[in-house]
Amino acid sequence: MIGRKLRNRYEIQEHLGDGSTATVYKALDHRLRREVALKVLLPHVRDTTRKRFFQEATAAAQLNHPNIMAIFDMDEEDGQDFLVVEYVEGVPLSYYIPAAVDVVVTLGQQMAIALQYAHDHHIIHRDIKPANIKVTPDGQVKIMDLGLALPREATRVTADGMVIGTPAYLSPEQAQGLKLDHRTDIYSLGIVLYEMATGQLPFDADDITALLLQQVKQPPPPPRLLSPNLPPALEAAILKSLEKNPVKRFQSCKAMASALAAVLGDAPRPHVSDTLQTDAVDGASPTSQQKAGKRTLRLLVADDHVILRKTLMNFLESNDEFLVIGEAGDGETALEKTKILLPDVLLLDMNMPGKSGLDILPTVKKDAPSVKVLVLTGRDEEWYIMQALRAGANGYILKSADEEELIDSIMRVADGQLVLGHGVAEKIVTGMLKEGASEGAKLNTIETQIMTYVAGGFENDMIAKRLGMSMTEMIETLASAMNKLGAKDRHAAALQALKRGSVKLEDVQSLT
Numbered sequence: 001m002i003g004r005k006l007r008n009r010y011e012i013q014e015h016l017g018d019g020s021t022a023t024v025y026k027a028l029d030h031r032l033r034r035e036v037a038l039k040v041l042l043p044h045v046r047d048t049t050r051k052r053f054f055q056e057a058t059a060a061a062q063l064n065h066p067n068i069m070a071i072f073d074m075d076e077e078d079g080q081d082f083l084v085v086e087y088v089e090g091v092p093l094s095y096y097i098p099a100a101v102d103v104v105v106t107l108g109q110q111m112a113i114a115l116q117y118a119h120d121h122h123i124i125h126r127d128i129k130p131a132n133i134k135v136t137p138d139g140q141v142k143i144m145d146l147g148l149a150l151p152r153e154a155t156r157v158t159a160d161g162m163v164i165g166t167p168a169y170l171s172p173e174q175a176q177g178l179k180l181d182h183r184t185d186i187y188s189l190g191i192v193l194y195e196m197a198t199g200q201l202p203f204d205a206d207d208i209t210a211l212l213l214q215q216v217k218q219p220p221p222p223p224r225l226l227s228p229n230l231p232p233a234l235e236a237a238i239l240k241s242l243e244k245n246p247v248k249r250f251q252s253c254k255a256m257a258s259a260l261a262a263v264l265g266d267a268p269r270p271h272v273s274d275t276l277q278t279d280a281v282d283g284a285s286p287t288s289q290q291k292a293g294k295r296t297l298r299l300l301v302a303d304d305h306v307i308l309r310k311t312l313m314n315f316l317e318s319n320d321e322f323l324v325i326g327e328a329g330d331g332e333t334a335l336e337k338t339k340i341l342l343p344d345v346l347l348l349d350m351n352m353p354g355k356s357g358l359d360i361l362p363t364v365k366k367d368a369p370s371v372k373v374l375v376l377t378g379r380d381e382e383w384y385i386m387q388a389l390r391a392g393a394n395g396y397i398l399k400s401a402d403e404e405e406l407i408d409s410i411m412r413v414a415d416g417q418l419v420l421g422h423g424v425a426e427k428i429v430t431g432m433l434k435e436g437a438s439e440g441a442k443l444n445t446i447e448t449q450i451m452t453y454v455a456g457g458f459e460n461d462m463i464a465k466r467l468g469m470s471m472t473e474m475i476e477t478l479a480s481a482m483n484k485l486g487a488k489d490r491h492a493a494a495l496q497a498l499k500r501g502s503v504k505l506e507d508v509q510s511l512t
Helices: 046-059 099-120 183-200 208-217 232-241 253-263 286-292 306-317 332-342 357-367 382-391 403-414 420-430 445-455 460-467 471-485 490-500 506-510
Strands: 010-016 022-029 032-042 071-077 080-087 133-135 140-141 297-302 322-328 345-347 372-377 395-398
Touching: 010 032, 032 046, 046 071, 046 080, 080 133, 099 140, 099 183, 099 232, 099 253, 183 232, 183 253, 232 253, 297 306, 297 332, 297 403, 306 322, 322 332, 332 345, 332 357, 345 357, 345 403, 357 372, 357 382, 372 403, 382 395, 382 445, 382 490, 382 506, 403 445, 445 460, 445 471, 445 490, 445 506, 460 471, 471 490
Parallel strands: 297 322, 297 345, 345 372, 372 395
Antiparallel strands: 010 022, 022 032, 032 080, 071 080, 133 140
């Protein structure tokens, strides 16, 4: 259907995905000149499915909230029924599984507030799960897919006693096919928050019958058994939402949002779409930060070794000056989370599956220039270090660094300093000094220019051309600079020049 224009208005541009009942496309609304999404009902679906399809339109059309996907129109062409809905740019909520406490709280508040709005308009979602929730680049939650939403006055399109929804997120009353009210969404949201906080579902089984039985009978494992550093208040809020008896749960999503706000000591903001850059996400209220008299640095940790990553995160979170707001196990996820969360410092491993740390550095530099990048890796080859610095890294330390050096490196990188860890600086630079070389000798202007180009990855012929020098003159000047720097090769000389401050990292990175 790419290129087809429905109703002479909606030009289909891109296939976004497929569901069990509909295919979703990105389209351009030529009348209003805006991007929209089209949910095109698959042919030959059952009559009950078709009724649910139009029930989504009826339910969603009653809602107008910044955290709920808007529906614009429903129509058909040549027997194909379709909905026109808001096109939401962003990542699925699954990107935040697991997530730091402040992210769980901030996104959880937004979801609870949006559901409260829906409940106030007598709409029950019935299918809250990460796949039906997106987070936009500015940190705004969008609850999507109201295909199972049930208006209070609607005629049911499924019989009482029929289980419908996603088993891992079903409430006990859904699992038993009982009559539902708004508290079913509170339970499902509790499952989502449990998964975000711990990285695991509270109930899981290969057999659906066994899973449904767990939802009805089995209490969830306390989240702090899986994530010991969770605040007790967050654990209490999650467990209260997961009470088997609806009477014992939060009786409204507004109450749930207030309980989540209390986790960070922050007042609830029921009418504000919080982003991931608000003060609440900086890990403390303004008052407590003022009392501490210091800035809390927001960190993102990217490393594909799970045990090492979790150990590092636990250590960093034990320091009041740091707040880990996210983690990633591969380069692609690290890039997406960096662009959305905009941490103060990204701690980046170089060797990861898919896109490596080296692959994503130029994009981080381009799309998130405010983020400082501290490479934390086991590779100490000088050419590899120079590649990382050219690509946009602000510091490079080895995983063998001790805790004091790690903390100091994060602080210095956040302040805009170039950091070369002791293992890097000593093994790669000091260890390559020529015996008897004069380390105190200063580079002249042309030597500094040449070393800047060397650090930028330029070959000798290109440097000579850029500076209007003969190749012989350029080589002789480079040799003089290397001698002053006490280095035996170009890469070691460039590192030494950076370490001394003779060459500025920003000048090197501006060349690439």
